[in-house]
Amino acid sequence: MNEFALIAKYFRPLATSPGAFALEDDAAAITVPAGDELIITADAIIEGTHFLSQDPIASVAKKLLRVNLSDLAAKGARPLGYLLACLWRRGTAEAAIAEFARGLGEDQAHYGLALLGGDTTASDGPTAFSLTALGLAAKGEMIRRSGARPGDAVFLTGTLGDAGLGLRVLQGETIAGDKMHHGFLTQRFRLPEPRLAFMLAAREHIHSAIDVSDGLMADAGHIAETSGARLVIEVQPLPVSAAAAAWLAAGGERAVLATAGDDYEVCFTAPSTKAPALRAAADASHTRLTEVGHVEAGNGAVLVGEDGREIPLARAGYRHF
């Protein structure tokens, strides 16, 4: 099957917006409502680096879409559509491409956006995908990383470090001495949950936000750096799942969870006075929300123990180079 037939069969059905022109034009036309601006972000994932060859390809498709939606969520943007470049390893079975498109289709229906265009090609290298996600926000209202102010509280959605433990499971490690948590942890690695509903409900109260992809401490560091402030994260309240709690009980270190990648939770800062409104938004969107620290004058992000002392970290998060 050539690329045109593949696109027509598997990707055209995903291009449901009129402005995608059924992918006939290699370009989409997008109208941005008056009062809104377009929020746009791009992320790439590569076989062997961001996903594993044995990961089900439908869940790879979903993760690809979700990591970008997680970026939009952190900005307080409503998803609109996406463009997708597929760089398939030459010889990829058509069935894998069909599965990939099926996964995308399920998720785009779930999150309310549609394929707008892209490119399909093949190489001798590992399969890779690059996705550009488009969202909408009221003009000037995109939540920045740079808005943290001394006195803000630091909040985190969901639980921390599950994806990192899930990756270890997929790499053959047994977590917490038994396998009862393995399904949950690998699911957290493979299918992050972009916190769109919560962020859209809570956005007006938020000063700064970032989605946690490289590890909480690394990403809190980005807020600190761009805001010119210091984020103090407390190790004790960091929210953990039952699975991560079992791993901690078996000797795991809490600080490791704060530097593991792929959480795709949102770390944000807001005035403490907004905590009740934030809790209401969290409840309405069935999102766990935890206050994990505060912002003060200074710079950098630090993890502190119950004694208030800084916990030294081997590394703040994942780096590609």
Added chain:
Amino acid sequence: MNEFALIAKYFRPLATSPGAFALEDDAAAITVPAGDELIITADAIIEGTHFLSQDPIASVAKKLLRVNLSDLAAKGARPLGYLLACLWRRGTAEAAIAEFARGLGEDQAHYGLALLGGDTTASDGPTAFSLTALGLAAKGEMIRRSGARPGDAVFLTGTLGDAGLGLRVLQGETIAGDKMHHGFLTQRFRLPEPRLAFMLAAREHIHSAIDVSDGLMADAGHIAETSGARLVIEVQPLPVSAAAAAWLAAGGERAVLATAGDDYEVCFTAPSTKAPALRAAADASHTRLTEVGHVEAGNGAVLVGEDGREIPLARAGYRHF
């Protein structure tokens, strides 16, 4: 150097739009002027498939940007900005990344757009890039592929097949018996010229357009298919450079030039009555313009000889699968 330092040093200087937030936010905010819509397209290129390992990396950067600008040109859209995902082969020298950014910087200044965001990562595979280009067009005015009508004339900018011959040169072939044309041909392969100035001047007269990336006959076929019409391309008037003419004189076949990839010229259809206005736009933008055929009822794109008979083609253009 880690990815954050690389981005800060080499890519932040390219993010000159206020809405790019100096790449601090992993997302850009774009205001679309009232009356306009956003035109968006994405293309990926892979080392070994779309460019060669020995190609100067600064010219690879330029080609990457230009192939996307060529798509915008074919749509009649004004360039606005771009997002870029870089998938570097692990171990790529920092000097190569610096050169790549230098090439991008030169071209974005030349074409009047700026970097808006993206992603930088590394893998064990070949280096690859995916670029999403954004442009603006008046609402509903994007030039489609589907607008060709029986009676339209078919036009082509520039000259045909140079890039295909340039690729052969880079693969070690001697073209036309001597090497005097090699520099020109490889330049045409490495640095396509997106026909933005011409298309923006001529757009109001054009019924349908496509940029020729897969070979003229393949891309004329896309116009035919989406328009529900037949494009008849005449072999005799097909515009060739002095280099391609020398290759033809040495026994090369003209039909081969009509199926070679990477031209990045624009093939479009317009009423014959608009020829004078189109010539004026071509003159004003210093663009060679040739009438190469016509549209009639039917389907498909065919190449015909001076005797009016269809010339059989081994393949219409390049395919990745």
